[in-house]
Amino acid sequence: MIEAVAPSERIRRAYNLFSYFYGSVIAPLERRPRMEALKRAGVQPKDKVLEVAVGPGATLLEIVKRVEKGNVVCGVDLSPKMLEKSRRLVSAAGYSNIDLREADARQLPFPDSAFDVLFNSYMLDLISLHDLP
DSSP states (O other): OOOOOSOHHHHHHHHHHHTTTIIIIIHHHHHHHHHHHHHHHTOOTTOOEEEESOTTSHHHHHHHHHSOTTSOEEEEESOHHHHHHHHHHHHHTTOOOEEEEEOOTTSOSSOTTOOSEEEEOSOGGGSOGGGOO
């Protein structure tokens, strides 16, 4: 694994910049593995789901489609601009049952055991090896 050495603020700035093209350039390349991971996660209609590092929202939208409309799906990202992309994407698809928050994956703003499923992809390389456990 390549260890991340950049501080959170630097990563936030980078992903705020990446938000302008990530959804149209990078996310399509990641779609197949993300959808396979989501399939393996086995999200059920009644599940309480948290996606950590929602990025531009492509996977978040797929999660929202799998849960009951009254079930709120939570998501966090370090980048406020990525969160805005996610909000717009999910809203444009006709869904409003999301709770998106700016947060660091190492300090989630939710109580322990609040979720049935935690979904995360393409983020661990941004966490220092010291912080992984």
